[in-house]
Amino acid sequence: DAGITQSPRHKVTETGTPVTLRCHQTENHRYMYWYRQDPGHGLRLIHYSYGVKDTDKGEVSDGYSVSRSKTEDFLLTLESATSSQTSVYFCAIRDSRPTEQYFGPGTRLTVT
Amino acid sequence: TQLLEQSPQFLSIQEGENLTVYCNSSSVFSSLQWYRQEPGEGPVLLVTVVTGGEVKKLKRLTFQFGDARKDSSLHITAAQPGDTGLYLCASDPPGTASKLTFGTGTRLQVTL
Numbered sequence: 001d002a003g004i005t006q007s008p009r010h011k012v013t014e015t016g017t018p019v020t021l022r023c024h025q026t027e028n029h030r031y032m033y034w035y036r037q038d039p040g041h042g043l044r045l046i047h048y049s050y051g052v053k054d055t056d057k058g059e060v061s062d063g064y065s066v067s068r069s070k071t072e073d074f075l076l077t078l079e080s081a082t083s084s085q086t087s088v089y090f091c092a093i094r095d096s097r098p099t100e101q102y103f104g105p106g107t108r109l110t111v112t
Numbered sequence: 113t114q115l116l117e118q119s120p121q122f123l124s125i126q127e128g129e130n131l132t133v134y135c136n137s138s139s140v141f142s143s144l145q146w147y148r149q150e151p152g153e154g155p156v157l158l159v160t161v162v163t164g165g166e167v168k169k170l171k172r173l174t175f176q177f178g179d180a181r182k183d184s185s186l187h188i189t190a191a192q193p194g195d196t197g198l199y200l201c202a203s204d205p206p207g208t209a210s211k212l213t214f215g216t217g218t219r220l221q222v223t224l
């Protein structure tokens with residue numbers, strides 16, 4: 001199994017508060033991704049990184065920012081959480097092959 | 113944006129039955145991946161198909177890539193309760209290097 005961990009695994013927060021989710025890998029893979037998964041929408045890409053300090057937006061990036069200061073860590077920040085950001089968040093890393101990705105266990109975020 | 117349509121959305125069958133799930137697109141896939149996701153966990157890669165007409169087998173699972181590379185199917189023989197989960201197809205649309213688009217998934221439940 002790919003070495004990917006996410007923290008926290010569960011979080012409940014209030015509307016308007018900042019939240020940071022962490023993804024950590026031990027595989028030294030170049031690419032890292034943040035997705036959210038919601039009923040009826042499947043997995044949707046929020047942001048991704050193709051190297052240290054190199055990031056780009058996905059299809060649902062509004063309200064989210066990311067940072068990658070070292071290869072092994074990719075942080076997702078909700079600057080001011082809203083109820084619409086209640087979701088399950090998955091981190092993924094990309095192997096050396098062009099498209100295969102390996103996923104972390106997920107973080108369940110509830111914004112009240 | 114390449115859309116991946118999966119069918120059926122839900123499938124409930126008894127142990128021992130056979131089933132097929134489908135993944136279709138109006139665009140040509142460069143490659144196509146199948147993932148399985150169990151409750152509370154991240155998706156796990158099952159297989160990648162690349163060549164039109166390709167057939168891959170993974171124990172009781174048979175994956176087929178259409179000749180025109182616009183569709184794929186997953187056939188499970190003699191389903192078992194351990195096959196229960198969400199099955200997702202994913203592809204990298206042309207011009208979107210390093211990003212995947214996911215289908216909305218087929219939720220399979222296998223009962224005794």
